Amino acid sequence: xxxLVDAGRLGLxxxxxxxxxxxxxxLAGALRRTPELSRSAANAxxxxxxxxxxxxxxxxxxxxARDFSIQFxxxxxxxxxxxxxxxxxxxxxxxxxLLFWTWSMSLFAAVATRRMLTADGVVGPHGIAVxxxxxxxxxxxxxxxxxxxxxxxxxxxxxxGLNPLLWDSGxxxxxxxxxxxxxxxGLPFAFAVGLLTAGRVTQPWLREMRNWMLLAWAIQSAGxxxxxxxxxxxxxxxxxxxxxxVENVALLPWLVATAYLHSALAQERRGQLxxxxxxxxxxxxxxxxxxxxxxxxxxxxxxxxxALSDVGPIFFxxxxxxxxxxxxxxxxxxxxxxxxxxxxxxxSKEAGxxxxxxxxxxxAAATFWGTVFPLITEIVQGARIAVGPPFYTQVNxxxxxxxxGLLAVWPLLAWRRTSLRAAWRATRxxxxxLVVVSxxxxxxxxxxxxxxxxIGLTAAVAVGVALEYVRSLRAGLARRRxxxxxxxxxxxxxxxRLGSYLVHLGIAILALGIIASAAFSQExxxxxxxxxxxxxxxxxxxxxxxxxxxQPGLNxxxxxxxxxxxxxxxxxxSPSRRIHAGWENQPTADVAVSTTLPHLDDVYVLLSSWDQxxxxxxxxxxxxxxxxxxxxxxIVYFVGILVIAWPAERREPAAFPxxxxxxxxx
Amino acid sequence: xxxxxxxxxxxxxxxxxxxxxAALIAAVGFLVWTGTQGATVYYHTVGEVRGxxxxxxxxxxxxxxxxxxxxxxxxxxxxLISFDLQDDSGRLPVEYRGTxxxxxxxxxxDRYQEVIVEGQLEPSxxxxxxxxxxxxxxxxxxxxIPAQ
Numbered sequence: 001x002x003x004l005v006d007a008g009r010l011g012l013x014x015x016x017x018x019x020x021x022x023x024x025x026x027l028a029g030a031l032r033r034t035p036e037l038s039r040s041a042a043n044a045x046x047x048x049x050x051x052x053x054x055x056x057x058x059x060x061x062x063x064x065a066r067d068f069s070i071q072f073x074x075x076x077x078x079x080x081x082x083x084x085x086x087x088x089x090x091x092x093x094x095x096x097x098l099l100f101w102t103w104s105m106s107l108f109a110a111v112a113t114r115r116m117l118t119a120d121g122v123v124g125p126h127g128i129a130v131x132x133x134x135x136x137x138x139x140x141x142x143x144x145x146x147x148x149x150x151x152x153x154x155x156x157x158x159x160x161g162l163n164p165l166l167w168d169s170g171x172x173x174x175x176x177x178x179x180x181x182x183x184x185x186g187l188p189f190a191f192a193v194g195l196l197t198a199g200r201v202t203q204p205w206l207r208e209m210r211n212w213m214l215l216a217w218a219i220q221s222a223g224x225x226x227x228x229x230x231x232x233x234x235x236x237x238x239x240x241x242x243x244x245x246v247e248n249v250a251l252l253p254w255l256v257a258t259a260y261l262h263s264a265l266a267q268e269r270r271g272q273l274x275x276x277x278x279x280x281x282x283x284x285x286x287x288x289x290x291x292x293x294x295x296x297x298x299x300x301x302x303x304x305x306x307a308l309s310d311v312g313p314i315f316f317x318x319x320x321x322x323x324x325x326x327x328x329x330x331x332x333x334x335x336x337x338x339x340x341x342x343x344x345x346x347x348s349k350e351a352g353x354x355x356x357x358x359x360x361x362x363x364a365a366a367t368f369w370g371t372v373f374p375l376i377t378e379i380v381q382g383a384r385i386a387v388g389p390p391f392y393t394q395v396n397x398x399x400x401x402x403x404x405g406l407l408a409v410w411p412l413l414a415w416r417r418t419s420l421r422a423a424w425r426a427t428r429x430x431x432x433x434l435v436v437v438s439x440x441x442x443x444x445x446x447x448x449x450x451x452x453x454x455i456g457l458t459a460a461v462a463v464g465v466a467l468e469y470v471r472s473l474r475a476g477l478a479r480r481r482x483x484x485x486x487x488x489x490x491x492x493x494x495x496x497r498l499g500s501y502l503v504h505l506g507i508a509i510l511a512l513g514i515i516a517s518a519a520f521s522q523e524x525x526x527x528x529x530x531x532x533x534x535x536x537x538x539x540x541x542x543x544x545x546x547x548x549x550x551q552p553g554l555n556x557x558x559x560x561x562x563x564x565x566x567x568x569x570x571x572x573x574s575p576s577r578r579i580h581a582g583w584e585n586q587p588t589a590d591v592a593v594s595t596t597l598p599h600l601d602d603v604y605v606l607l608s609s610w611d612q613x614x615x616x617x618x619x620x621x622x623x624x625x626x627x628x629x630x631x632x633x634x635i636v637y638f639v640g641i642l643v644i645a646w647p648a649e650r651r652e653p654a655a656f657p658x659x660x661x662x663x664x665x666x
Numbered sequence: 667x668x669x670x671x672x673x674x675x676x677x678x679x680x681x682x683x684x685x686x687x688a689a690l691i692a693a694v695g696f697l698v699w700t701g702t703q704g705a706t707v708y709y710h711t712v713g714e715v716r717g718x719x720x721x722x723x724x725x726x727x728x729x730x731x732x733x734x735x736x737x738x739x740x741x742x743x744x745x746l747i748s749f750d751l752q753d754d755s756g757r758l759p760v761e762y763r764g765t766x767x768x769x770x771x772x773x774x775x776d777r778y779q780e781v782i783v784e785g786q787l788e789p790s791x792x793x794x795x796x797x798x799x800x801x802x803x804x805x806x807x808x809x810x811i812p813a814q
Contacts (some may be wrong), residue, residue: 237767308772346682362694369698384709386728386784391705395697402690525745525765539787546764606768620765 004062004070005070008149011055015106015142017208018048019136026129030197035117041132042113056103059096059148060087060532069155072096078161080553082583084381087161088172094296094311095148097179102138104180109135111188112212114192119208125204127194134186136319143641145311164580164588169392170230174223178250181220182288185253188213188260189285189326192278196329201274201337210264211280217257219643224250225634236589236606238523240630241514243392245300248371249291252364256284259360262353270415272337272350275330276357283328287364289319300375345417352410359403366395372582393518400511401450404457407504408434412464429467430460454515461508465501470500499643506637513629524619525608533564534621539603540564541573541621546614553581559607559617562593570596575607575619595628603628707784713755715787723788729758729793733770733779751783753794761788761794770800 022044029038059072063086068074074094090096109131116124116131162171191209195201227247228240239245260280263273293409294300370387377385412426438456446452526534527650533540542559558576562569573592580588594603604622611617669754709728710718734750734757741747747766751758760783770781783795 341685343679346680346686351680351683354683355686355690358690362690366694366698366701369702373702377706384711385706386782387702388707388784391701394701394705395694398697399694523765622736 004058004065004067005149005151008058008062008113009147010053012139012143012147012149015048016139018044018051018367019132019139023049023129023132023136026132027123030125030129033122033603035125038117040126041125041128042117044055045106045113045128045132045135049103049110052099053108056090056099057651059099059431060090063087063089067155068157068159069152070148071150071152072153073439074159075158076159076160076162081167083170084172084539085167088166088175092166093178095142095146095147097143097175097411098138098178098311099148100145101179101183102135102142104176105135105138105183105186106188108184112190113518115208116191117349120200120202121192122408123200123202123205123606126198127190130197131187131190134190141311141314145314153161161580161582164578164583164586165235166498167578167588168230168234169582170226170234174226174230175369177223177226179531181216182250182253182292183263184212184216185285185288188281192281193326193329195278195338196326196333197338199333203268206264206267206274209281210261210268211259211266213260213284214641214645216452216636217254217261218645220250220254220257221637224254225630225637232409232627233593234589235592238521238604238606238620238624240627243370243389245371246295248367249287249294252291252368253284253288255360255367256287258457259357259364260284262356262462266343266350266353270350271339271341273354275334275337278337279330280357282330286319286326287321289315289322293319294371300371328582332418339510340420345415345530345560347418347420349410349413351572352406352413355394355406355410356403359399359406363396363399363403365398367392368470370395382389391474397450397515397518397542401453401457404454404511407508408457408460408464411501411504412468427464430464434460451516451519454512458508458512460507465505468501469498496644497648499640499645501645502586502640503637504640506624506633506635506640507642509629509633509636511633513626513633516626516629517624520625521622523620523622525585525618527616527618529616532621536621537623538566539618539623540567541600541603541605543619545615546610549588555579555611557607558586558605559610559619561592561605563603563605563618565596565599570594571603571604574606575622577607582666597623601625622625673791711755712751712753712758715758715793716756718787720789723789724786726784726796727784729753730780730781730782731758733781748792751781758793759791760785760793760795762798764798766798767800770798 014183022041024045025041029035029041044397059070062070062073063077065076065081066079066086067665068071072093072095073089076096077086081089091100112131113128114126118124119300188209191205191212194208195205214447227250231237231242232240257280260277263277263280266272267277293312293315296315299312343354346349370391373387374385379384408430409427412430413423413424416428434456437459438452441452441455522536524534524536527541530536530543530545533542535541540563542564543560546557548555548557550556556576556578558574561573561575563571563573571594573594575592576590577587578590580586589606592605594605595601596603602622602624604624606620606622608618608620700794703783705793707726707728709730710722712729712731715722715727729751731751731753734752737750739748745764747762749762751760762783762785770779780801782799782801784797785793785795785797788794
């Protein structure tokens with residue numbers, strides 16, 4: 001067996017050498033305006049990706065071979081761990097996470113550097129130089145401070161293994177998605193900085209930048225959503241989001257990226273908000289690196305305990321340098337990138353984009369403030385404080401409801417200007433839906449204002465989206481009747497717009513789930529004998545007994561319970577606890593959840609503790625209404641993203657095919 | 667129409683949009699301001715809480731520490747849990763009414779449990795916690811056991 005530690009070190013050394021070469025070639029290509037040099041830099045990026053792929057494969061092989069002479073493998077895996085989890089242990093620590101980051105960045109960069117050259121021959125070399133610089137920075141941090149290839153003099157017979165909380169399929173997808181999400185915000189950033197240093201604005205370049213941001217934003221969305229799912233299903237505290245600093249900093253770049261994607265549309269279609277959009281790209285990346293810094297430095301007190309390391313200060317300096325340099329460059333180039341197209345009317349699509357931007361930035365600013373305020377107080381006053389979830393709820397829930405209101409109305413308006421009459425024609429059905437649904441809920445006895453409005457607005461968004469699809473379908477059918485030969489489109493309309501309506505619908509469903517579950521969740525706990533029930537609301541959860549299973553290194557205690565609603569049996573559940581060898585003091589819960597139809601309540605049961613004889617157990621029971629809407633909304637959201645990103649079969653002949661065909665202009 | 671007006675006139679946003687933006691910023695500023703006043707809680711050490719005496723009564727504070735070995739007692743007939751919170755400056759008896767968080771209660775000699783309690787000091791000297799937060803077990807790496 002080859003020595004993986006030496007091979008890994010050698011591989012990282014080669015990758016670092018290639019990265020230095022890539023930066024030199026990239027800089028030379030940009031400064032001397034020699035496309036051949038830039039093309040060589042792009043080739044170097046491919047070589048770097050290939051070398052890092054081999055290095056990652058090597059470390060994965062070390063994990064699979066259970067080579068505990070590699071310290072990183074010994075610290076994060078054990079023979080008791082199943083194969084899938086053993087590979088996931090690769091990102092189970094600081095060094096492996098950074099290797100994963102650098103590797104995935106190299107894959108993205110191998111593609112992006114090529115696309116930069118085709119998108120714009122003048123700006124491309126600048127983008128390549130910037131991207132190469134970012135890659136070199138991360139590779140440098142990896143090689144000089146956080147290499148996963150260090151050897152243990154005496155290899156232990158058994159590794160320490162991952163914390164049992166991480167023994168879950170979520171571990172295989174959530175961390176790599178968030179790591180790639182944070183990482184991939186660097187690509188649009190390289191496009192933006194390249195544009196600024198080159199001092200040239202072209203549409204193909206802006207479009208390519210937007211596409212990379214769309215990709216980064218989609219990855220980060222998936223990471224956030226899976227994080228919520230994991231917290232809910234595995235961590236067993238009954239919630240999915242706790243406004244913890246580590247969660248907040250992952251949300252911040254997503255919010256600003258969302259704002260950017262909207263102003264980029266105004267830029268693309270009407271030439272508006274151009275400098276603003278470029279500024280948002282810069283801010284997004286600064287926030288992504290800020291998030292990485294917060295997570296890795298442990299500077300903010302968090303319930304998440306990550307592997308802390310000395311890379312904190314490095315990232316702090318990096319985020320500071322990024323902010324100062326990109327702000328200076330932005331101000332210097334402002335006259336050049338500024339757009340001269342004004343937004344003329346509040347009743348227009350582009351005004352909606354601007355309001356969306358304000359709302360997203362307001363949520364981001366409030367969340368940022370709540371996250372760093374304890375730090376500021378500690379530095380200024382020397383007092384330690386905590387900003388609790390009530391702060392975020394008080395500020396962000398009204399903003400979320402305002403966002404829903406925006407979603408229900410503004411996307412239906414036309415570009416440029418919508419007359420009051422046309423605006424009413426476009427939005428009367430959604431508005432009528434809002435009124436009818438809200439009044440109906442109030443009549444039916446609901447008394448909480450926010451959930452009423454949230455449900456009404458979600459219904460209004462759904463009606464707006466449905467109308468848009470019907471309109472598109474009708475136009476498609478009409479064209480089909482007229483057409484004498486194929487292809488026969490089923491739907492006519494801008495696919496990106498139809499996709500983004502689905503994303504909006506997904507967000508509305510998600511928001512409804514968030515607001516309703518926050519308002520109506522109930523919780524109880526009780527110690528019960530066999531045959532006795534824990535009761536809450538309309539639900540009784542009857543304890544039927546315990547069974548246990550013993551595997552090597554793992555004992556599992558399972559409680560059998562039956563769920564009754566209004567006296568009728570609806571489901572059987574098996575909440576359990578796993579006791580892993582070496583982690584006896586941390587029995588890890590496997591939550592059991594039953595989603596009831598048609599009420600959409602989650603009956604969430606946890607086994608807290610039990611009597612050794614098996615005669616009694618302590619069960620925790622939560623009734624979480626409408627949490628399932630988070631996952632449904634999430635699926636709708638990603639279907640929407642797929643519709644947006646699906647490659648077009650043929651290019652639309654007109655530059656702006658549907659600018660003239662707005663519903664309000666009919 | 668002359669050249670100076672076209673070059674010096676920056677694109678302006680419509681007044682309605684500016685008003686809306688101003689209203690939004692003002693509303694968010696207000697929410698953040700009141701939220702910061704209302705939702706911030708100060709951390710104190712056990713020693714500080716003791717030293718505050720009657721000043722600490724009826725004032726919401728947070729204390730961070732570890733659950734003292736074997737100090738957890740839970741009443742069988744009610745959901746009252748009591749334990750001693752320990753830090754470098756002493757021990758503080760804590761009472762918590764409600765469902766404890768999932769991982770609470772697995773403190774032992776070789777693996778300590780770090781918790782945060784939020785609540786008020788009672789004149790009896792006990793700390794009445796309205797929330798009890800267990801810091802996650804070290805998620806990504808087994809933590810070294812602190813030397814006692």
